[in-house]
Amino acid sequence: MSNELAVAEEYDLTATHPGEDLEDFVTFFIRDQMFGIPVLNVQDILSPDKIAPIPLAPAEVKGSINLRGRIVTVIDVRVSLGLPSHSNDDETMGVTVEYENELYTLLVDRIGDVIGLSTENYEKNPGTLDPLWREFSNGVYLLKGNIMVVLDIARILGQATEAIKN
Numbered sequence: 001m002s003n004e005l006a007v008a009e010e011y012d013l014t015a016t017h018p019g020e021d022l023e024d025f026v027t028f029f030i031r032d033q034m035f036g037i038p039v040l041n042v043q044d045i046l047s048p049d050k051i052a053p054i055p056l057a058p059a060e061v062k063g064s065i066n067l068r069g070r071i072v073t074v075i076d077v078r079v080s081l082g083l084p085s086h087s088n089d090d091e092t093m094g095v096t097v098e099y100e101n102e103l104y105t106l107l108v109d110r111i112g113d114v115i116g117l118s119t120e121n122y123e124k125n126p127g128t129l130d131p132l133w134r135e136f137s138n139g140v141y142l143l144k145g146n147i148m149v150v151l152d153i154a155r156i157l158g159q160a161t162e163a164i165k166n
Helices: 003-010 131-135 153-165
Strands: 022-030 033-038 042-046 061-067 070-076 093-099 102-108 110-118 137-143 146-151
Touching (some): 022 093, 022 102, 022 146, 033 110, 042 102, 061 102, 070 153, 093 153, 102 153, 131 137
Parallel strands (some): 033 146, 070 102
Antiparallel strands (some): 022 110, 042 093, 093 102, 137 146
């Protein structure tokens, strides 16, 4: 069974109803926590291979890859969220996004589904969310069996690019 089917069965993602105002998200996981990025921000989903390390780069910068002739900086989302880096890069996936006219690939544990969610299920960051995670979150969507943290691309990449400049 693929990861996508397992995700759909594990969590009830049928929070969508015809005629509702929905926002579409690409979902991914860090450990067992579901995150989402608005689908319009996603340029590509890939399995990055041959990540070239960047000497003296901050810890959250895993390296760079060549994506169809463009050099793309790879950001390890685990490290950005205060978690240890994944021990095996072969088991990670990448979500490529554009930020300030540059491409970045966010290294994640696994990719989930593309889902449409009603704004009825949206809430601001709960007080119980880890303070570091709260810094990089635009809020959460309540799903049956889980919550999906909406990752703030501008904040996570803004911090990473600032660290690269310094």
